Amino acid sequence: MLDSRAAPLDIEQLTERELVYAILRWSALPGASRHHWGTDIDVYDENARPSGYEIELTPEEVDAGGMFAPLHEWLDQRLAAGAGHGFFRPYDQDRQGVAPERWHLSHTPVAATCEEGLTIDILRASLSSSDLKLKGTVLDHLEDIYRRFVINTNRNLS
Numbered sequence: 001m002l003d004s005r006a007a008p009l010d011i012e013q014l015t016e017r018e019l020v021y022a023i024l025r026w027s028a029l030p031g032a033s034r035h036h037w038g039t040d041i042d043v044y045d046e047n048a049r050p051s052g053y054e055i056e057l058t059p060e061e062v063d064a065g066g067m068f069a070p071l072h073e074w075l076d077q078r079l080a081a082g083a084g085h086g087f088f089r090p091y092d093q094d095r096q097g098v099a100p101e102r103w104h105l106s107h108t109p110v111a112a113t114c115e116e117g118l119t120i121d122i123l124r125a126s127l128s129s130s131d132l133k134l135k136g137t138v139l140d141h142l143e144d145i146y147r148r149f150v151i152n153t154n155r156n157l158s
Helices: 016-026 069-080 108-117 120-128 135-140 142-150
Strands: 040-042 104-107
Touching: 016 135, 016 142, 104 108, 120 135, 120 142, 135 142
Parallel strands: none
Antiparallel strands: 040 104
16 A cells, blocks of 8 residues: 555554555545446556566656656657657646646547446445445545546546
């Protein structure tokens, strides 16, 4: 379990709400994963990965000086020039929800349809019938969770 800076957390010291929010900082709420929609991918440069290195998808790997930084600098230029073929970075900066994930790309034309279809009521109904651990805490805070961790993306700011 990692904090916002990708440093280990002592989960024994967290309340149930803090634990849920810490999990959601780096992992999608069941039913709200953009990867599971088939619209989002994580991108890294396999040729830059040292032999035997286990990819962690952390900021250190993609930020300046990281092994995947050159690829992401090139992608930044392509996206800024409007040459991203419909892709964008949904978690391009910290909006106090999902941690910034420079490696995470979303395909706008398809993701937009999924975003419009996933309402808080649909998510509540799905979660209510699940066997999710900490389900009560998630449901008690679902409006804030939905706002901060589901719809709080780069695309939804415009």
